[in-house]
Amino acid sequence: MQAPMKTRLAFLAVALLLSAGRPCHAETEREVARSLAFADGIEAMEAKDWERAERIFLGLWAEWQSYDVALTLGQIELKLEKYRDAAEHIAYGLRHIAPREDPAVIDAANEGLARAKTFIGTVRITVEPPDAEVLVDDVTIPAWADGEVFLEPGEHRVRARAGGGAVVEETFWVAAGDLRALYLNTE
Numbered sequence: 001m002q003a004p005m006k007t008r009l010a011f012l013a014v015a016l017l018l019s020a021g022r023p024c025h026a027e028t029e030r031e032v033a034r035s036l037a038f039a040d041g042i043e044a045m046e047a048k049d050w051e052r053a054e055r056i057f058l059g060l061w062a063e064w065q066s067y068d069v070a071l072t073l074g075q076i077e078l079k080l081e082k083y084r085d086a087a088e089h090i091a092y093g094l095r096h097i098a099p100r101e102d103p104a105v106i107d108a109a110n111e112g113l114a115r116a117k118t119f120i121g122t123v124r125i126t127v128e129p130p131d132a133e134v135l136v137d138d139v140t141i142p143a144w145a146d147g148e149v150f151l152e153p154g155e156h157r158v159r160a161r162a163g164g165g166a167v168v169e170e171t172f173w174v175a176a177g178d179l180r181a182l183y184l185n186t187e
Contacts, residue, residue, distance in 0.1 A: 067093040068093070087150040090113040136151065
């Protein structure tokens with residue numbers, strides 16, 4: 001039987017906080033500040049102050065792109081119904097998760113990602129040559145995305161360009177819950 005969402009969220013928050021570590025003498029002031037901000041963000045989550053929690057974790061994400069920040073931010077974005085952002089952060093967290101992480105955290109993250117994907121479209125982009133730059137709606141897709149792009153429902157444009165190759169462009173529609181595959185060859 002599944003635990004209520006509140007229980008899973010609390011478990012995820014506690015597990016992530018513990019995995020962040022405790023300050024020790026060798027840590028810099030910046031690392032201590034990050035740990036304190038993480039704790040403040042968890043406190044905001046426990047108080048269900050999702051906007052405050054989002055501000056805190058977006059600040060942490062801007063300077064410290066770790067899997068635990070990504071997973072926590074994704075859970076907050078789910079609560080705020082920012083499904084595309086949630087999918088991006090959770091997917092990043094799952095790709096970079098520590099091998100020692102509690103399986104319950106991984107399960108909760110996978111559930112969150114699956115939920116987010118019901119509200120957005122997922123496009124898996126393969127490009128030749130593999131090092132070609134890929135842009136979706138004029139935004140470069142980061143290498144860590146590994147070709148998986150999350151999009152709001154609607155029309156989108158993807159372009160790929162390589163050093164000496166042609167620019168290839170395709171416009172397509174994506175609906176909530178869609179999974180599409182695109183192949184672009186710039187050679």
